[in-house]
Amino acid sequence: MANPLDPVMEWYRTALDSMRVTQRTLNKGLAGAVTNRHVFFKQPLTDCTARLQAATEELERLVVLALTAIFERTLRDYLVQMPLIALPHGDPHGDAVRDEIIKDIEFWNISTRITEVFPGVDPAVRGQVKQIIDYRNWVAHGQTLAKPAPTNVVPVKAHQVLTAFLVQAYVI
DSSP, X not given: OOOTTHHHHHHHHHHHHHHHXXXXXXXXXXXXXXXXXXXXXXXXXXXXXXXXXXXXHHHHHHHHHHHHHHHHHHHHHHXXXXXXXXXXTTOHHHHHHHHHHHHHHTTSOXXXXXXXXXXXXXXXXXXXXXXXXXXXXXXXXXXXXXXXXXXXXXXXXXXXXHHHHHHHTTOO
């Protein structure tokens, strides 16, 4: 199975490159490059730079959120296959038990339950994954000012750690 996290990193790099090209275009002040259809039209360069920086920071947060969501879905889908294999269709009792196990997996907490059912994964990697999940939760719930980010997670590092977990868990 290919790494399901890779497409996120591809669109992230594309978006980041687009922002760099935009900044370069604004810095050079190319006539006609920015028209009235663009948010930067007739805006001071300092304002444009600040907006691009803020957008880059938000993009990085959202990339970590997307990577973590795909990571979680990948693990849940993998775990759901186990009862399907172990309890084949046909026996009413087995079918009922299997269906309940599958429903239950959807409610398992990612940090305290799902990551822990992979004993072959290095505990340090599991700990890093939990930090990424905490960061994802902070991003997903509005980055409250009353509660600072648990740790700063950058997309490249999140991709590396989450991929390491998936590889060590034999999911990919």
